[in-house]
Amino acid sequence: MLDVMAGRGAAAAEGGQATFESLLVTCARQAFDLAYAILGDAQDAEDAVQEAALKAWAKFGGLQPGSSFRAWFLTIVANQCRSMRRTRWWRLRHALELPEVPLRGHEDRAVSRLDLVSLLRQLSPEQQGLLYLYFELDLPHAEIGRILQLRTGTVKTRLHRVVTRLRRSVEEGPAQ
């Protein structure tokens, strides 16, 4: 997996903006995917990444030389997503959204429990972000912890729980 290390004094040096932009482009799509996993809405995800990019640019000078730009930027994206979800507007908007229609029939339940994608939708935003970072980006637990501001042990525990829960849901098969 490609990662990008910030060069020494990149922000302070002439051309710092060009450096920032080139680093940003390398992980913009990953940032969008993470934001989408957490927020569940493409437009909101774009807004979150854009806002995160502005914050990152403002803080770029403070990025330690040799540190991972991607991990640093994804941390800002994750924080931005959390901030967005905490706003009154967000809560109001999503409170008005219709819940998923409860499944009624035997066959529907069978299909749902076997459909991992449907099961993923029922996870919390944090769990979805966790799964994205682990399964799609293949990040180590420690780096996921930095991005989501969790201890490494907590990342392992939560990952284990959510994967176990999903596996059980699939293994249970059709409800009787």
Next chain:
Amino acid sequence: MSHDPERFDGDLRRAVRSRLQPPSPGFEDRLLAAVRLAAPAPPRPGRARMATFAAAALAGLLAVTLVVALLASGHRLALPPAVKGSVPGAAPMTRPTAPPTPTPTPAVPAEDLAAAHLENVAGLVQPFAVTAVSGGQTVELIGVYADGARTVFLVHGLSGGGAMTFSVTDQQGLVNASSRSGPAGADDGFFVLNTGLRPGPDGIDQVTLDLQALSPHASGAISPTARWTLQAAVRVGGATALAAPPQVVLGGWTWQLTTVQVTPNVIRVVAIVHGATVDDVTGPPPPLALAGPGGAPELQLAEGAGITVPKAQLNATNIRTTEVDATWLRGADGTYHLAIRSPAGTRTIDLAVG
């Protein structure tokens, strides 16, 4: 679906991936444009002078008259004899004497065009030679640029200094818009209305530019010392509407984009912001910003915000409805990026120009 742990992980990986979707086209371009808009803009020629007068424009949204110190020299220079169309020896405060029709003249000086940000439409500036005399001083309207979003008057003979006001009227009365003015070449000045004129079916608007020189007294009072009225038949160009979403919802603010247009000279956006007061949308950072096809910020020529009802009718509800009006100098054709800001975040939309 497999129950084997390793295969399950593979299934889960594919499920996570299948839930993803690509961002909308141009996402990365908009992202970079937003960063460039936030970054310190590179200096541009004439920007410092523009900024000086932009401050006046921000304050002057509600009136066409704008008091601005042009050249505060404090004394009037000798002027050449009155030229064609003037009435020599007219007393102070006399009414105009200029013919209402334009007379072809040499091209407007390049320095004037640059000061008024008309270099990209130099060929569309209509030359005039309309003069008026007041207080022993002759001023001359030497050029007008008029399109559907911006109107600029270029005037010669303003070397006397002091403060000036200006207003523009046509057949329909006062043209009400935000405005600004400033010095151009030697003895010249420009007067801008950030709106289009109101032409008749023939595309011509008969306009009157009213200039008034003001002098302060020791008591602090200001009184007019001279007044020039210059009339001209101005050919008014159009504006082309740009495709844009009718509204953008950002947190508790809803941006209703009422005007998104391009002219040969400028790009202009007018929006009603529901949920925000005038103070809320007053930057920095500016509520609207525009980046060109190359990602660099475009030069903003005007920006203003105002209430949408008469002051006496303001109440707790409509005070949170604000009109924002912004104009940028038009650059090369291509995809521009308009950043719309609110406390909840920034949304960038693309505008295809050309």
